[in-house]
Amino acid sequence: MNYNGFLKITVFAWLGLYTTVAAMDVQQIIENMEAAEKIPYSVSVSKQTVQTPGGNSRTFTIKGYSIDNGEKSLSVYQEPARIKGEKILSLDDGNDIWTFSPKTNRVRHMATHMKKQKVMGSDFSYEDMGGGDMQKKYTITLLQQYTENDTAFYTLQMIPTEHGPSYKKVICHTNGTTWLVKKMEFYDENGLLKELVIEESRMVQGRLIPWKMVMKNKQEGGQTIVETLEMSFDVKPEEWMFTQEGLKRR
Amino acid sequence: MSYKLCSKVLVRMVEIMVLSAVFFTAAFATPDIRGDYENSVNAGYAGAYQVQDKNKVRVRVESGGSGLYFKSSLVAERWFGSTRFALGEYVPAFLRDSLENTFLYPLLGEQNIPDTMYLENAYLQGQKKRTILALGVQPVSWGSGYAWNPTDIWNTKDQLDPSYAQPGKMALRWEQGMGVASLTLVGGLEQSIKNSPVSAELKMYLGGFDWAITGARKYWEGMLNNGMLNNPIWENLGQSLGAGEEPGQNEFIPDSMTQMIFSELELFGNTQPVYQYTAGFWNSGQIAQLGLHSEWALHYKKTKNYEWEQWVYEILLGADYTLGVGNGVGVMAEYLYKSNGVHSESEYSIQQWMAFIQGRELAVGKHNGFLNLNYPHGLNQMLLSVIVNFSDGSLLVNPWYNVSITDNAALDIMVILPIGNENSQFGRNQYGSTVRFTLAF
Numbered sequence: 001m002n003y004n005g006f007l008k009i010t011v012f013a014w015l016g017l018y019t020t021v022a023a024m025d026v027q028q029i030i031e032n033m034e035a036a037e038k039i040p041y042s043v044s045v046s047k048q049t050v051q052t053p054g055g056n057s058r059t060f061t062i063k064g065y066s067i068d069n070g071e072k073s074l075s076v077y078q079e080p081a082r083i084k085g086e087k088i089l090s091l092d093d094g095n096d097i098w099t100f101s102p103k104t105n106r107v108r109h110m111a112t113h114m115k116k117q118k119v120m121g122s123d124f125s126y127e128d129m130g131g132g133d134m135q136k137k138y139t140i141t142l143l144q145q146y147t148e149n150d151t152a153f154y155t156l157q158m159i160p161t162e163h164g165p166s167y168k169k170v171i172c173h174t175n176g177t178t179w180l181v182k183k184m185e186f187y188d189e190n191g192l193l194k195e196l197v198i199e200e201s202r203m204v205q206g207r208l209i210p211w212k213m214v215m216k217n218k219q220e221g222g223q224t225i226v227e228t229l230e231m232s233f234d235v236k237p238e239e240w241m242f243t244q245e246g247l248k249r250r
Numbered sequence: 251m252s253y254k255l256c257s258k259v260l261v262r263m264v265e266i267m268v269l270s271a272v273f274f275t276a277a278f279a280t281p282d283i284r285g286d287y288e289n290s291v292n293a294g295y296a297g298a299y300q301v302q303d304k305n306k307v308r309v310r311v312e313s314g315g316s317g318l319y320f321k322s323s324l325v326a327e328r329w330f331g332s333t334r335f336a337l338g339e340y341v342p343a344f345l346r347d348s349l350e351n352t353f354l355y356p357l358l359g360e361q362n363i364p365d366t367m368y369l370e371n372a373y374l375q376g377q378k379k380r381t382i383l384a385l386g387v388q389p390v391s392w393g394s395g396y397a398w399n400p401t402d403i404w405n406t407k408d409q410l411d412p413s414y415a416q417p418g419k420m421a422l423r424w425e426q427g428m429g430v431a432s433l434t435l436v437g438g439l440e441q442s443i444k445n446s447p448v449s450a451e452l453k454m455y456l457g458g459f460d461w462a463i464t465g466a467r468k469y470w471e472g473m474l475n476n477g478m479l480n481n482p483i484w485e486n487l488g489q490s491l492g493a494g495e496e497p498g499q500n501e502f503i504p505d506s507m508t509q510m511i512f513s514e515l516e517l518f519g520n521t522q523p524v525y526q527y528t529a530g531f532w533n534s535g536q537i538a539q540l541g542l543h544s545e546w547a548l549h550y551k552k553t554k555n556y557e558w559e560q561w562v563y564e565i566l567l568g569a570d571y572t573l574g575v576g577n578g579v580g581v582m583a584e585y586l587y588k589s590n591g592v593h594s595e596s597e598y599s600i601q602q603w604m605a606f607i608q609g610r611e612l613a614v615g616k617h618n619g620f621l622n623l624n625y626p627h628g629l630n631q632m633l634l635s636v637i638v639n640f641s642d643g644s645l646l647v648n649p650w651y652n653v654s655i656t657d658n659a660a661l662d663i664m665v666i667l668p669i670g671n672e673n674s675q676f677g678r679n680q681y682g683s684t685v686r687f688t689l690a691f
Contacts (some may be wrong), residue, residue: 001470015465021459027320033358041631043474047630050629052628052629053628056322056628056629056654058654058656058657059657069279079657080657080658080690081284081286081690081691082658082660084284092431101413103390103415104389104413104415104416105388105389105390105391106391109460109534109535111535111539111540111541111570111571112536112539112541113536113539113540113541113570113571113572114541114570114572116572116574116578117572117578117580117626118578118626121626121628121629121654139652166574220628223627238379240379240380240427243380243427243473244427244432245377245379245380245381245382245425245426245427245432246380248382249377250312250314250315250316250319250321250375
């Protein structure tokens with residue numbers, strides 16, 4: 001999963017403009033968040049560590065590419081050797097997902113129902129990679145505004161629409177000063193399913209980005225830690241990389 | 251110089267060019283060397299217990315940049331345990347007796363599953379944006395089906411493990427992407443260009459579905475119909491295979507081994523060269539979150555001078571869905587209709603079995619089904635596959651558990667449970683189990 005995938009998982013990662021809490025309404029929050037989410041292109045390397053309830057651990061290294069403000073993203077597994085070269089291509093803000101296996105040289109289009117499945121046994125699902133028009137995917141209401149250590153936070157309730165993910169609801173806690181997400185809670189029919197916490201943020205080429213995050217599975221136990229190792233906004237990946245032919249490139 | 255000789259020279263030149271290019275590319279780039287080791291312990295029962303241990307090492311070497319690179323994999327296999335088997339145990343006594351004193355008789359005696367080493371892949375691929383040109387022994391994937399691919403003339407899938415990597419084919423492949431469409435042309439390189447397989451595919455992505463039309467041609471030699479079977483041995487063998495008089499078949503003898511032996515036996519039955527032309531269509535997409543795919547193929551087969559011809563059509567319909575149970579249970583089901591398949595076990599013929607065993611036919615029954623359930627549990631997976639021949643009422647049930655041991659090590663435990671009477675396709679299979687340890691490096 002690449003940087004833009006993570007960015008979209010956090011959904012409202014940060015906003016560049018500061019506004020007082022009292023003056024904000026949901027529409028303004030969403031517009032500001034979506035404006036801030038747009039990064040024209042990026043290339044990143046990240047490490048993903050899956051920790052199971054039984055104490056087992058698996059580590060993946062993933063190279064990520066994104067263009068068109070994250071609408072198109074490509075994840076290439078580099079480690080471990082067992083899955084090296086496996087690729088996930090996300091187009092149309094995660095509505096079209098394609099996978100590539102180097103062993104069979106086969107590209108497969110993922111049906112919508114498969115997006116509920118875990119990515120490589122992690123606590124992230126394929127649908128967590130999707131972004132796009134948040135007001136199309138969710139019905140969003142502002143639940144709470146509060147202050148913690150002199151920092152303003154918003155709590156948003158997001159109910160997925162027919163175009164949204166399969167969760168029953170998502171609760172998002174956003175820092176009103178840095179506009180980074182502090183925490184997201186994902187609910188299913190049985191209650192709280194997963195919880196995403198941004199543990200560290202870093203300034204990269206003038207942008208503050210989530211650097212380390214943890215997705216905790218609250219029903220099964222276990223967690224997945226994602227840590228960015230490298231991030232660059234210098235070179236734009238070529239458009240053809242985000243095609244089925246591009247998936248077959250070494 | 252004759253046409254045939256020209257073809258051979260051309261093929262040899264292409265092989266030399268590939269090898270030269272591979273070494274040239276390798277010389278200017280740091281090769282990436284990795285691979286995997288598989289140890290499979292197979293145990294089965296068909297009148298007697300058998301245990302085999304297969305050791306397989308695959309070494310992959312890749313080199314070059316993103317624009318021009320080569321990929322190769324070399325495989326070595328060594329077998330231990332019950333590696334001796336006699337084909338004579340698979341055929342009726344009268345056939346063994348009648349073949350005595352012929353050059354074929356040794357084939358019916360005890361043989362070893364041979365230790366082998368082969369080049370699974372070795373190809374050079376050049377890529378500029380959405381144009382791909384690849385030459386050499388390479389994987390060729392075709393069609394949208396999971397268990398069966400009616401439009402695929404290149405591969406023979408094992409329904410017990412359909413996603414297992416297929417050995418490469420010596421071919422020239424050109425892929426060209428154009429907007430939402432892409433064109434793929436693949437030409438195989440056999441000893442004779444005239445008899446080399448070729449296939450083409452034009453694919454488009456429209457309305458959330460992939461749509462493709464395909465065309466292909468291939469050449470093979472085999473037994474055709476009863477009229478050509480002058481030797482009564484074959485008729486009797488055909489009846490006997492249908493009657494299920496032979497003992498259970500060992501699932502673990504490599505396909506390549508049985509294909510080779512049956513190919514030689516088939517020669518004895520008066521084979522004919524056949525040209526096969528295939529027109530096909532496939533699609534893949536979803537409606538209301540239900541994944542759907544289908545694959546349609548019309549095959550026209552004929553001998554050179556039209557002494558024999560046959561039209562066959564095959565239809566594959568598939569659907570998949572993820573049930574909201576636990577982490578999600580993936581369900582996939584496929585149905586294959588085969589116009590030249592049989593309605594019941596009493597119609598089985600030796601030609602069909604020969605063609606099926608050698609991978610020229612997808613199935614022997616007219617109506618066939620495949621069901622796969624996949625339940626991920628932590629880092630492990632539980633799977634259940636069922637392969638059904640509706641025409642003779644037999645099926646294979648294949649529970650499977652995949653355990654992730656470390657980042658690069660995995661253990662697969664699978665069981666084969668045949669169900670059906672002794673005359674049926676799967677009823678004759680032996681009960682078996684496999685424990686496979688895989689370590690990637």
